Each structure stands twice: as C-alpha cells, then as structure tokens.
Amino acid sequence: MLRDITLGQYYPADSVIHKLDPRVKLFATLIYIISLFCFKGIAALLAATAFLFAVIKTSKVPFKFMVKGLKAIMVLMLITALFNLFLTPGEPIVQLWIFKITAEGAQNAVLMAIRLTYLILGTSIMTLTTTPNQLTDGLEKSLMPLSKIGIPVHAIAMMMSIALRFIPILIEETDKIMKAQMARGADFESGNLIHKVKNMVPLLVPLFVSAFRRADDLAMAMEARCYNGGEGRTKMKPLKYVALDHKAYAIIFAYFIVILLCRTFLPWPM
Amino acid sequence: MGIIKAKQLVHEYIRRDEEGNVESIQTALDHIDLDVQPGQFIAILGHNGSGKSTLAKHINALLAPTEGSLWVDGKDVTQEENILPVRKTAGMVFQNPDNQIIASVVEEDVGFGPENIGVPTDEIWQRVEESLKSVGMLQYRHHSPNKLSGGQKQRVAIAGVMAMEPKCIVLDEPTAMLDPNGRKEVLHAAHELNQKKGVTILLITHYMEEVVDADYVYVMDKGHVVMQGTPREIFSQVGTLKEHGLDVPQITLLADLLRQSGLDIPLGVLTREELVDAIMKIAG
Numbered sequence: 001m002l003r004d005i006t007l008g009q010y011y012p013a014d015s016v017i018h019k020l021d022p023r024v025k026l027f028a029t030l031i032y033i034i035s036l037f038c039f040k041g042i043a044a045l046l047a048a049t050a051f052l053f054a055v056i057k058t059s060k061v062p063f064k065f066m067v068k069g070l071k072a073i074m075v076l077m078l079i080t081a082l083f084n085l086f087l088t089p090g091e092p093i094v095q096l097w098i099f100k101i102t103a104e105g106a107q108n109a110v111l112m113a114i115r116l117t118y119l120i121l122g123t124s125i126m127t128l129t130t131t132p133n134q135l136t137d138g139l140e141k142s143l144m145p146l147s148k149i150g151i152p153v154h155a156i157a158m159m160m161s162i163a164l165r166f167i168p169i170l171i172e173e174t175d176k177i178m179k180a181q182m183a184r185g186a187d188f189e190s191g192n193l194i195h196k197v198k199n200m201v202p203l204l205v206p207l208f209v210s211a212f213r214r215a216d217d218l219a220m221a222m223e224a225r226c227y228n229g230g231e232g233r234t235k236m237k238p239l240k241y242v243a244l245d246h247k248a249y250a251i252i253f254a255y256f257i258v259i260l261l262c263r264t265f266l267p268w269p270m
Numbered sequence: 271m272g273i274i275k276a277k278q279l280v281h282e283y284i285r286r287d288e289e290g291n292v293e294s295i296q297t298a299l300d301h302i303d304l305d306v307q308p309g310q311f312i313a314i315l316g317h318n319g320s321g322k323s324t325l326a327k328h329i330n331a332l333l334a335p336t337e338g339s340l341w342v343d344g345k346d347v348t349q350e351e352n353i354l355p356v357r358k359t360a361g362m363v364f365q366n367p368d369n370q371i372i373a374s375v376v377e378e379d380v381g382f383g384p385e386n387i388g389v390p391t392d393e394i395w396q397r398v399e400e401s402l403k404s405v406g407m408l409q410y411r412h413h414s415p416n417k418l419s420g421g422q423k424q425r426v427a428i429a430g431v432m433a434m435e436p437k438c439i440v441l442d443e444p445t446a447m448l449d450p451n452g453r454k455e456v457l458h459a460a461h462e463l464n465q466k467k468g469v470t471i472l473l474i475t476h477y478m479e480e481v482v483d484a485d486y487v488y489v490m491d492k493g494h495v496v497m498q499g500t501p502r503e504i505f506s507q508v509g510t511l512k513e514h515g516l517d518v519p520q521i522t523l524l525a526d527l528l529r530q531s532g533l534d535i536p537l538g539v540l541t542r543e544e545l546v547d548a549i550m551k552i553a554g
Contacts, residue, residue, distance in 0.1 A: 221362075221364055224330050225386060225434065
C-alpha cells in the first residue's frame with residue numbers, strides 16, 4: 001500500500017518544455033504566479049488563459065494528468081470561494097436570512113477559483129516536466145547568490161537530492177518493518193485514532209534507528225569518495241543556457257508585459 | 271616501497287561516558303604489519319570482530335591510527351594534508367550497496383567521485399563511460415539504482431570508485447549482503463579490474479571461496495595478523511584456520527579428510543579439478 005505514494009510526479013515526454021533549463025521553468029512559474037494575482041480585466045484573464053493552455057499543449061502532458069492535481073485542492077478552493085461569496089461587503093443582490101450575496105462577492109469568488117485553478121495547473125506543468133534532480137540543480141544554481149550571505153545553498157541542494165534518492169528505500173523499509181511487526185502480532189488497522197497513533201511506535205522506532213544508520217554509512221561512503229562540500233567541485237551535467245532558453249525568457253517577459261498593459265489600459269470590468 | 275605499507279599499526283576504540291572519562295578501551299588493531307605490492311590481489315580473511323574492517327577504514331583515511339604508521343602510495347595517512355590524496359589513491363567499496371549510492375541515476379552516481387575531485391565536465395563523461403563499461407553496467411547508465419539487483423548495485427559502486435582512477439581499491443565485505451549470483455558478478459568485476467587495469471585490490475571477506483584466486487592472503491584474528499601466505503599455504507593448515515574461527519573451502523576440507531583417512535593427496539587442494547586430478551592419480 002505504501003508503494004502507491006508517488007512523489008514529484010514527473011511525466012516523461014519529448015517536448016520543448018521538457019528540454020528547457022530548470023531555472024527558466026522555475027522563473028517562469030514564479031512570474032506566472034505573480035501575474036495571476038495582479039491581473040485586472042477580462043482581457044488579462046484571456047491572456048493568462050491563452051498562455052496557460054498554449055504551454056500545456058506544447059508540454060505534451062495529457063490534460064487529465066494536470067486535473068489530478070486539482071482534485072487535491074478542491075476543498076480548499078470551495079472554502080475560499082464560499083468565504084469570498086458571503087463575506088465580501090457591498091450591495092446585496094440576494095439575501096437569505098443572515099447570508100447575503102453581493103455582486104462583488106460573486107465576482108471575487110469566481111476570480112479566486114480561477115486564480116487557484118491556474119496556479120495549480122501552472123506549477124504542475126513545472127513539476128510534471130522537470131525531474132526532481134533537475135529541479136534541485138536549478139534551485140542550487142538560482143539560489144547560489146545567497147551563499148554569499150552565509151546560506152549553505154550547496155548543502156541544502158545536496159540534502160534534497162539525497163532525500164529524493166532515499167524516499168523509495170525508506171518506503172520499502174517501512175513496508176518490511178510493518179510486515180515483520182504484523183507477523184509478531186502488531187495491529188496497525190483497528191482501534192480509534194489515538195490507539196492507531198500509539199500502534200505506530202513499534203513501526204517508527206526501528207525505522208528511525210535504521211535511517212540514522214543509513215545516514216552514517218552514507219556519510220562515510222561520501223567521504224571515502226572525496227566529498228568535502230561544494231568548493232572545488234565540478235559538475236557532470238552543468239546547467240547551461242541555450243538559444244531555446246533565451247527565447248523562453250523573452251516569451252515569459254512578453255507575457256508579463258501584456259498582463260501589465262491590460263491592467264493599466266483595459267481594467268474593465270474589475 | 272609497496273603501495274600500502276603498515277608498520278606496527280594500532281587502533282583503539284575508546285568509549286567515554288558523559289563526563290569524558292574513559293570507560294573501556296577495545297584494541298581493534300594490535301601492531302599490524304602489512305606490505306602490499308602494486309598490482310597484487312590481496313585478500314584479508316577474518317571472522318566478525320577480527321579488526322579487518324577497521325584496517326580497511328585506515329587505508330582510506332576514514333580512521334586515524336592510534337599508534338604506528340601507515341603509508342598509502344608513499345603518503346603518510348596521519349598528515350592532514352594527505353587525507354584527500356590518499357582517498358584519491360585508495361578507493362573504497364562498502365558492504366551495503368544501498369547506503370553508498372548517492373544519486374538517483376546510475377551515471378550520475380558514478381560521476382559523483384570525479385565531480386568531488388574537480389575533474390572537468392568532458393573528462394567526467396569519458397571516465398563514467400569507461401568505468402561503467404569495465405564493470406559491464408554501461409547499458410544501465412540511465413536507470414535508477416533502486417531498480418537494480420544487489421550485485422548490479424555493488425558493481426555500480428565499484429564503477430563509482432573506478433571513475434576516480436585510484437591505484438588501489440579496498441572492498442570491505444562487498445558480497446556479504448548478496449546472493450550467490452551477485453557475489454560471482456562482483457568478484458568477477460574485481461578480478462577483471464586487477465588483471466586488465468592493473469589496479470591493486472584489497473578484498474576483505476569472510477567467505478573462503480572468494481580467497482582462492484588471490485595472490486596473497488592475510489588472516490586476522492582479534493586485531494592480529496595470525497597467518498599470511500599464498501592461498502595454498504594458508505589452506506594447507508586446516509587445523510590452524512579452525513582455531514581462528516574460520517572454515518576452509520569445502521573441497522579443501524574434503525581433500526584433508528581423505529588424506530587423514532590414508533589417501534595420498536597433497537596439501538592445500540583448492541579447486542574441484544585439483545582434487546579430481548589427485549584422486550585419478552591414485553586410482554592410476
């Protein structure tokens with residue numbers, strides 16, 4: 001049952017988006033999120049929609065894969081929409097007992113739902129088209145300036161990629177310990193919540209012990225292979241911008257300017 | 271001077287309580303002398319707790335000697351500035367295949383060592399390809415290590431060490447967690463590297479069968495080197511080996527029992543073929 005958990009749901013395909021440098025994708029996602037929360041007017045909304053669907057189309061990831069991510073935040077979206085719907089002050093159009101719906105409220109609710117949907121779709125394009133390793137590489141390189149003020153960027157990136165490598169191993173180990181404990185009569189299924197949590201102890205203790213032992217072994221293996229931090233290290237797969245990446249940067253900037261222009265000149269009807 | 275030379279090497283594990291007072295001292299290595307010539311295939315035998323792993327970790331400068339001295343390729347391991355060069359000269363493969371693979375893709379893991387020692391990108395690719403080829407794992411270069419068998423993972427680990435182009439590789443019980451097939455794969459890879467690339471191999475193990483093809487064998491017990499010699503010399507002393515808690519290969523044992531029961535079979539039979547020859551000779 002634990003094997004079903006998938007992390008970083010990368011969808012392998014041969015598309016332009018897949019080939020982009022992870023830094024471009026990280027930056028573009030950031031710009032897209034900013035644009036979602038500062039657009040105004042129907043023209044900008046159309047621009048954001050067109051941009052999103054154009055990118056989804058070029059990424060060659062099936063649309064139903066994207067929608068999967070939306071299910072998880074359905075509840076959050078519903079709550080946000082309801083709050084906006086009922087709690088925005090203004091001229092009421094419908095009034096039921098103490099609940100009143102205002103025109104502004106209705107508009108805000110719809111907009112918020114659209115924004116959240118686009119936000120999830122936009123970020124899932126990034127995670128679906130970038131392998132976890134590329135993502136950590138991209139983060140390491142983009143955040144490198146922070147190492148000047150004493151933040152251990154390389155160490156953090158190294159920890160992230162090691163964590164990604166060990167997730168499946170630890171899941172397998174959990175499965176094994178669970179079965180071993182069940183064979184000796186441990187019960188992970190029945191009882192109320194508190195009971196269930198208590199029953200987890202014989203699972204977690206050995207898991208932690210073995211995780212620490214693994215960490216110890218791994219540290220020694222890394223040392224034996226001359227690892228001593230980020231200094232003087234070369235890269236087997238260094239990130240390098242190519243023409244494609246420059247074009248992508250140009251497109252995302254053009255998109256952002258369109259959104260800003262719409263905000264200034266066509267703010268109707270919001 | 272040999273590639274690895276130990277002189278009166280001592281290592282003590284000192285256990286301290288919370289105040290830092292010495293609780294107990296355990297001598298893992300007790301005045302060890304060792305001299306390994308370049309290009310040899312050396313086996314170090316010993317049962318659990320004989321100090322063989324502690325010795326291995328000294329050769330890679332992961333542990334520092336309490337007393338005595340150790341030179342790897344002429345460099346004194348106790349000198350701080352020699353630690354990285356020593357690790358570059360003597361690579362190490364550990365017991366657990368899962369806990370020594372760092373990256374999520376085979377080729378990236380092999381590239382980890384060269385990355386650490388600052389090899390230029392083009393050369394890393396070249397070395398990765400070459401070392402994966404030398405252990406026969408080139409076709410798995412884009413795979414995830416989680417999908418490989420134990421023997422394959424261990425070969426990837428060996429390739430990872432090879433990519434740093436060491437003069438010597440220490441294999442610390444590399445087959446202890448593998449099935450018989452995986453063991454064969456790993457040993458084959460180690461012998462291949464020894465013969466084709468001239469890498470000095472130090473194989474640490476407690477499986478007798480793995481020692482048969484070595485050039486020279488050291489037997490350790492309680493921190494001492496108790497026996498040394500060629501495999502034939504070692505295995506002709508069945509009784510002494512037993513005293514140190516070790517068994518001999520089944521064929522050698524059978525030959526020994528046959529000799530004791532009066533058959534004229536030479537000492538130190540190592541392989542099935544030798545025994546068959548000896549018996550055929552008696553039968554005429």
